Every structure is written in C-alpha cells, then in structure tokens.
Amino acid sequence: MNSSQEHSAFYEHFDRHAHGKGLKGASTHYCPGCGHGLAHKFLSDAIATLGIQDRTVAVSPVGCSVFLYYYFDVGNTQAAHGRAPAVALGHKLANPDSIVVSYQGDGDLASIGLAEIMHAAQLGVPITVIFVNNAIYGMTGGQMAPTTLPGQWSTTCPNGRGVMEGAPLKVAELIAGLDGPIYVERVALFDQRRRKQAHKAIEKAMRLQVEGRGFAFVEVLSECPTHLKMTPEDAELWVKDTMTQTFPLGVLKDVEREPWFEGPRPKFDAPQMMKLVGAVSVDDPMPRFGGEFPVHLDPEDVSLKLAGAGGDGAQTAAMLITRAAIREGHDATHIPSYGPESRGGTSYADVHVARTEVLSPGAPTPHVLVAFNAPSLTKFGPTVRKGGVIIYDSSVINDVPPVREGVRAFGVPCAAIARELGVPLVKNVVALGAVCAASRLLPDEAVLTALRHALKDKCALIASNEAAFAAGRAAVEAAG
Amino acid sequence: MTTVKERTKPVLLPELCKGCGRCIEACPKHCITLGEEINQTSGLVPVVIDYDVCNGCGLCISACPEPYGLTADGYELEDPAKLFGAAPHHGRTPAAIPGRAIPLPKSEPLVLKGNYAAAVGALLAGCRHVFGYPITPSTEGAELMASFLPQLDGAFVQAVSEVATVNHMYGCGGAGLPVMTFTSSPGLSLMLEGISYMIGAEVPAVFINVMRGGPGLGNIGPSQADIKLLCRGLGHGDTNAIVLAPSTPQEMLDLTIEAFRLAFLYRNPVFVAPDGYLGQMTGRVQLPDHMLVPGIPGWAVYGDAAHRGNLINSIHLSEADLEKHNEKLQAKLARITANEQRSHTHRADDAKILVVAASTPARMAKSAIEHLRQEGVSVGLFMPVTLWPFPIDALRPLMAHVEDILVVEASAGQLEDELRLAMSHADLGGARIHHLRRMGGMLPQEPEIRARVHEILEVTR
Numbered sequence A: 001m002n003s004s005q006e007h008s009a010f011y012e013h014f015d016r017h018a019h020g021k022g023l024k025g026a027s028t029h030y031c032p033g034c035g036h037g038l039a040h041k042f043l044s045d046a047i048a049t050l051g052i053q054d055r056t057v058a059v060s061p062v063g064c065s066v067f068l069y070y071y072f073d074v075g076n077t078q079a080a081h082g083r084a085p086a087v088a089l090g091h092k093l094a095n096p097d098s099i100v101v102s103y104q105g106d107g108d109l110a111s112i113g114l115a116e117i118m119h120a121a122q123l124g125v126p127i128t129v130i131f132v133n134n135a136i137y138g139m140t141g142g143q144m145a146p147t148t149l150p151g152q153w154s155t156t157c158p159n160g161r162g163v164m165e166g167a168p169l170k171v172a173e174l175i176a177g178l179d180g181p182i183y184v185e186r187v188a189l190f191d192q193r194r195r196k197q198a199h200k201a202i203e204k205a206m207r208l209q210v211e212g213r214g215f216a217f218v219e220v221l222s223e224c225p226t227h228l229k230m231t232p233e234d235a236e237l238w239v240k241d242t243m244t245q246t247f248p249l250g251v252l253k254d255v256e257r258e259p260w261f262e263g264p265r266p267k268f269d270a271p272q273m274m275k276l277v278g279a280v281s282v283d284d285p286m287p288r289f290g291g292e293f294p295v296h297l298d299p300e301d302v303s304l305k306l307a308g309a310g311g312d313g314a315q316t317a318a319m320l321i322t323r324a325a326i327r328e329g330h331d332a333t334h335i336p337s338y339g340p341e342s343r344g345g346t347s348y349a350d351v352h353v354a355r356t357e358v359l360s361p362g363a364p365t366p367h368v369l370v371a372f373n374a375p376s377l378t379k380f381g382p383t384v385r386k387g388g389v390i391i392y393d394s395s396v397i398n399d400v401p402p403v404r405e406g407v408r409a410f411g412v413p414c415a416a417i418a419r420e421l422g423v424p425l426v427k428n429v430v431a432l433g434a435v436c437a438a439s440r441l442l443p444d445e446a447v448l449t450a451l452r453h454a455l456k457d458k459c460a461l462i463a464s465n466e467a468a469f470a471a472g473r474a475a476v477e478a479a480g
Numbered sequence B: 001m002t003t004v005k006e007r008t009k010p011v012l013l014p015e016l017c018k019g020c021g022r023c024i025e026a027c028p029k030h031c032i033t034l035g036e037e038i039n040q041t042s043g044l045v046p047v048v049i050d051y052d053v054c055n056g057c058g059l060c061i062s063a064c065p066e067p068y069g070l071t072a073d074g075y076e077l078e079d080p081a082k083l084f085g086a087a088p089h090h091g092r093t094p095a096a097i098p099g100r101a102i103p104l105p106k107s108e109p110l111v112l113k114g115n116y117a118a119a120v121g122a123l124l125a126g127c128r129h130v131f132g133y134p135i136t137p138s139t140e141g142a143e144l145m146a147s148f149l150p151q152l153d154g155a156f157v158q159a160v161s162e163v164a165t166v167n168h169m170y171g172c173g174g175a176g177l178p179v180m181t182f183t184s185s186p187g188l189s190l191m192l193e194g195i196s197y198m199i200g201a202e203v204p205a206v207f208i209n210v211m212r213g214g215p216g217l218g219n220i221g222p223s224q225a226d227i228k229l230l231c232r233g234l235g236h237g238d239t240n241a242i243v244l245a246p247s248t249p250q251e252m253l254d255l256t257i258e259a260f261r262l263a264f265l266y267r268n269p270v271f272v273a274p275d276g277y278l279g280q281m282t283g284r285v286q287l288p289d290h291m292l293v294p295g296i297p298g299w300a301v302y303g304d305a306a307h308r309g310n311l312i313n314s315i316h317l318s319e320a321d322l323e324k325h326n327e328k329l330q331a332k333l334a335r336i337t338a339n340e341q342r343s344h345t346h347r348a349d350d351a352k353i354l355v356v357a358a359s360t361p362a363r364m365a366k367s368a369i370e371h372l373r374q375e376g377v378s379v380g381l382f383m384p385v386t387l388w389p390f391p392i393d394a395l396r397p398l399m400a401h402v403e404d405i406l407v408v409e410a411s412a413g414q415l416e417d418e419l420r421l422a423m424s425h426a427d428l429g430g431a432r433i434h435h436l437r438r439m440g441g442m443l444p445q446e447p448e449i450r451a452r453v454h455e456i457l458e459v460t461r
C-alpha cells in the first residue's frame, strides 16, 4: 500500500484484468491517450475523498468501459447495453445507503439506452451518472454515435455524418431540461483547467448523492484517439476546438435541493401483514351459518353467471357469493370477463360453488343466471340448465325470450327498487336477495355477513344494502 | 518566515506508461519528451522525464489517464515480482446476513384473485421490491403492490418498459434482495435480454408471467403459448430456469413463495406461469404459518463493507473462461433437473389413457376425467407443476400401463413438445400421443376433452 492507493478507490492490483497477469495487473485496457482513464481517476478520487468506498456500487455499461469493474475496488455490477441507469436504480432502492454510479458511453446512454436514462433522470432518485461522450463507438470499432458531429467520419457514415444521419444529440441539455435532476454539467479533459473542472464536477455529482439531494449527471467530453485516427494530442485539440462547438462546456443545471431521499427501508411485522391482506385469525372467526351444500341444485358443483353492463355490479355480487360460499366451507371461484371487452360496457362473472373442489371455473351452462340487461338475458338465457333459475331486472327488460323447459325465471325490478331506496348502486344486492330466495344457494345470513364485512369501512351503507337484499327476496317470494 | 513545502517529483513506471504524451502538453516546464526506446515489457514507447528541470508541480500526474503510470510516489516499485507475478487475492471474505422466519397466526381462508394471491405470496416470501409495467391480464399484481408496498416501507416502481423492468430487477436482485414483477406474454418477450443476463450473472428474481393469447398483440384471453419461450427460449445463450405452473389461486400464492426460495437456492430467475384465467380467477387461499425476512447473501453487490469487492457480471472474455462458466451453469441446471421436478396426478395409477395438462386446462381435464371414470373409462391425469424441468421421473412409472397420452393445452403443441422431448431423453416410448389444442385466448373445455377421449377410444378399440 502506498499513498496513491490511500487516496484512491482503485484496486492495488487489477486481478480481474485477464487474471491480473503481467502488465494487465497494473495498467488499464484503454488505448493510449483515451479519456476514460482520466474519468476513472477523477471518480476514484471522489470516492476516496468522500469516504464512500465501502458503500459504492459502480454499474458498468457495454462499450469500452465495460471493464470498469477491473479497476474499482467497490461493489460492481455489469449491465446490459444501455440499461445501466435502470440497474443503478435497482441497486439504489435495494440499499438506499449505497452510493450508485452509472458510468456510460455515448452509444450506451444516448442511443440504445435513451429510455432508461430519461426515466432515471426524471425520477430524480439520487444516483450519479457519468456520461463519457467521445462522439464515436469505440468498442465495436468506430461506428457512428448519436453524438457524432455533422460531417464527422465514421465507419457507418463513411462520407461524413450527413442530413440523413441526423444531428448530434445534446444529452446534457436534454437531461437539464427535465425536472428530475438537480445537477447537470458538461466538462472536458483536454487541458489542466478543464481537468480540474471535470474532477470537481464528478466529486460534486457524487456528493449530492451522498447527501441524498438528487440525481446528478456529468457529461465528459473525452478523446478516442484510436477511432478519430488522431494522435492523443490532436484528439485533445479536436475536442477543444471542434467538439466543444457543438457541445459547449459548463453547468447546465444546478438547483439547491434539501436532502430528501430516505429510500425504502422495509418492515417485516406479522400483525401488520395480517391486517394488510385482510386475514382474520381463527381465534376470532367469522360466523358460519350451517349452510349445507345446495344439492337440490347439483350434487357437487353449482355454477352461476351474472351478466350486465359495466357498473351494474355483477362482479361485486359475484365476489360476495364467492366469499360467502367459502366462509360456509364450500370451495368457490369467481372469474370475470376482463380487459377491453369489459370496458366496452359488458361485464360477465362466472361463479362456481363446489362441495369439494371447483374444477372447470367457467360457467358455459349455469345453474343460475342473473341478467341485468336485455342483451345478457338474450345471450345467456338459453344456456341455463334444466332445473335452473333466472333472475332478470324487470325494470329494464321488457321482452323475455322463451326459456328452456324446467327453468324458472323471475323478473325482479332491481334497478327500480334500488332507486326507491335512494341508492341506485345497490341493484346488485337486490339481485342477490332474489338469488338466495329463488335458488336457496346459500343462507341469507351468509351473504349478508359477507356484505357487511365488505362494507366495514362504509357502515352508513349497511342499512340500505340490507333493505335491498330483503326487497329482492320479497320480490321473488311475491312471484311465488 | 514561510516554509516551502518540498514537492516530490513524479515517478514514471515505464512498463505502465503507454506513451500517449498527454503528460507532455500538461508539463509547464517542458521536461517530458516522447521516448525512443521500446519498453520490452509493454511493447510501447514510454515518455522520458528530465528530472533536472522538473519542479514537482504534479500537473503531469493529473493529466495521465493511467492509474499507476505516473504517480507521486511510484507503484510497487520495490516488488516487481508481485507486480508481474501471480495475482494476489484482495483478501476480503464477503459476509452473508441470514434471513429468518416470523410465525403467522392461523387464519381463516382468504378469498383472493390469482394475481393478488401471487402478490401476497411474494410479500410473505419477504419481497419488498417490485418493478413492473402494466399489462393485462397481470396488472392487478402491480396495483396491489403499488398500494401495499408503501405501507410496508418497500418500493414499487412503475418502469418505463419491460426492458427497464427486468434491469431494475437485475440491479435489485444483484444487491441480494428478493425482487419480482408481474407481466404477460408481450412483456415477457421484451424482458428476454435481461433474463439472459440474469441467468449468466446468476441473479435471482421471480417473474409472474400471466400468459395471454398471441402472437403479436393477440388478445388478453388465457393462453399457454409462452411455454416454448419459458422452457426453451429465455434469451440468448444456453439458458434455462424453473417454470412453475399453478392451477389454483392457492397455488398462485404457494408457488410464488416457493419461487423465491428456489431463485435464491439456485441463484437463477424462477418463473410462475399461469394462464390468464388463473391471474383473474378468485378463490380460496390459505395463508402459510410463517412469513420470511430476507437476509443478504454473501455474493450480493449490496453496497456495504461486508460485500465490497463483489461482482455481478456475465462477461467472460476468454472462451475457456466462458466455457467453464457455462459448465458450472449447466451443472446447476442438472441439479435442478434432478431435484426440483414437481407434478400432480389424479386417478393415474392404473390409467390406460393419460391426459397431460397444466394450469386451467388441467382443471378442465380433471373434471372430464371424473365424468369419464363414471363411464368406466380408464383415464387419468398427469399434471406437470414444473414445466421445466419436465417431471419425467413421475411419468416414467405410469408408462408401464399407459397406452395413449392426450396432451390438452392452450397452445399449438408447446407443452406437447416439452413432453416429447423429455420422453425422448428418458427413452420412454410406446404410448401413442394425441392432442387437444386451443389457441388465441381459448381454453380447451371439459366437454371437448371428454369427446376427444371418446375418439381415442374408438380409434384404438
């Protein structure tokens, strides 16, 4: 150990670099004169200065700096091309005390990874992004980058970047235009003054994270002598004289923000979990009402279909039946029609109540049909089994199509009754009362208990719901 | 009197100097020049410093891109054997922080939709980090997490895409925490790249892929047409992962908890693959008798002192290294194949006709089999719970009496392909294989299954 390492986050020996043999144990894999090494040194210095080496996680990209993890004696994750900011966010939320750096090149960040960087920046969670822009693809061998300058040669714009190849993407400006980030600066490496500034900017971008203030972004204009086909010195001059014309240096955004980030720090508490998922301890059981399995409908498995328009409450009624049946010790399932077709106005629910186990959860030939509108009755009326029951809302259905022999149909003015009660929404509960009366599927109290449980946070509604249920039952009984 | 601090002159290690010359223009005293001699160790031409002129200002050091090329005090000059000899180990042993279980009181059964049951399962397995992109018919899982996780001081992030989702998971799983997502078929397609990285880098994660009709945008009806992707196509490279096929809301919960255990046991993603019906179906769900508090494994890149120096990575530059890594992964997959096959059977012990089906089609088949048995037909059900590894060990003994196999599925033969491949590898032949397939968001229905069995009986009679 010597003083270089005391003030550095670099490994003393680069073991991971081709197993650390020979030169590879001590020098980088970068070409002579490449700017990456300097950006690495400034980052290493910042980590050492801030005393965060144990907490730092460096996310390396795909590109020339894919081997960042050879050098940094911190936690390291190598990410897929362009995804480093998304990976960094995963790390930061996993451990809010970690200091996470996403180190990316121009192809990685500005081309394939645009969506990820924009989202991470806009989210504003404190991570630090170091964006090394050298206006060309290095690793793959000199292809056009999103930041390649107009007229600049590359292997995929051999005549120079022209109009058909688009204009260079000014990423720092783009990021600075978002509300999420608090600090965005573009720096360069071509002379001592700029290097000092780059050093300072990287340290600041890390410090803002350490202090929990926000998302910080440093764009580093860097030299790729190899693919610019220049000497390192000429490459420095090119960045200075040409590249900065398109990518002006300076601070693009620097807003004061008080430390705010605390991050998720999960709790693991059994009573809280039980409460959250609505679990009731068996020491405090819900009452049962001794409902036998309704063998008069089917020896093993009774199926119901509740159908109407969205807003008719078919799904809620189906859920209440399912809950009540399970409380009574039967097996039960509910499956809704779901997705766009259910947005279009129709809403069907298939329910099964089985003595031991529901097998086929669909209800193509139900024992009980509840139809809240005419199309539903027309469509499903003929599918009801012999010995089955149909409840239809006679306040909206005028013409009742003929039903199969042995099927009993009850017209119950669900909507009208609900309106009279002053709560139009409870028409599905009217239907539930009618189902219980006509089919004897479940004891009234079982359904009412499930109903009261569902309304435990809206107690004011319990009375009208109970009245609706009773009115539904009464309507069927009156019909005989 | 002011004292002038003595400045040490820079030390140039010629072996580590790449001769780039960036230090030359940095030096105000013009005392660095391009060299002329090739360094025999590096094969490059290092610069030369004229120490007589040098005033130790250090500007050249800050211009040098090499960490140890040009330093204030030299790098390991005293011990070239160490520098160029065998690589020393950095000597830290990462510490694992163990997880623990918290007992839960015995509770009344819950009535939960499948997607919710899987979400509750994940919470009970200790997962507090969920990333996702909304997609029907899996969205309720994300919605429940978005509502519950803030109350548990966890994190739900709605990602910009499934591509971002899988990479958030890669970071969080790489940090050693249980992480999961809910998705559906088109979303899975987008996640495949990241899944390949996870398998390569051995990152655990749980995916609930509620399958819907394809190809393309298809529809949101129930389907099993991702079996091929899940069992054979998890991104590029030689990849596999455990694929669990639940058939009830209860199994949505149980298998999700199990998925987390398996993901960490094997350091590999695990997939729970219900058809869309199971995501949407509500039913009875009994909670387990405990919940889990996750620890942090020794290998994790957690971002603390105990885990510094760890690496999550899937790049292995040398072919030999990458082959070795693949051999290690394959050995793990072989262990999984040997130890993790799961299946259910129903009335299969003496069956001449064996229906093979998973998830909702298996429920339909079970119902059909009950009816067929009453008619005196010798038929039973074989229900893979692990679609990968295919539970061939449990199938083998049944083949002593099975003459016909009927594969019932909601895809164009993807489950059948898994079955045939497993039977072929196991040298199991003899039975005729028939199929009943529905596609496009349709499920095989019970009467169809009965009719198909009758057809088989007629042909074989």
Ligand code: SF4
Pocket (backbone or CB within 6 Å): A029, A030, A031, A033, A034, A035, A036, A064, A134, A138, A139, A223, A224, A225, A226, A227
């Ligand atoms: S190709 Fe360019 S960016 Fe890559 S290491 Fe070489 S100089 Fe640096």
Ligand code: SF4
Pocket (backbone or CB within 6 Å): B009, B010, B026, B027, B028, B029, B030, B031, B032, B049, B053, B054, B055, B056, B057, B058, B059, B060, B061
């Ligand atoms: S320390 Fe200063 S004077 Fe000496 S070589 Fe370096 S830049 Fe030149």
Ligand code: SF4
Pocket (backbone or CB within 6 Å): A033, B012, B016, B017, B018, B019, B020, B021, B022, B023, B024, B046, B047, B063, B064, B065, B066, B069, B070
């Ligand atoms: S900057 Fe460093 S690597 Fe480049 S010539 Fe100078 S000492 Fe050598």
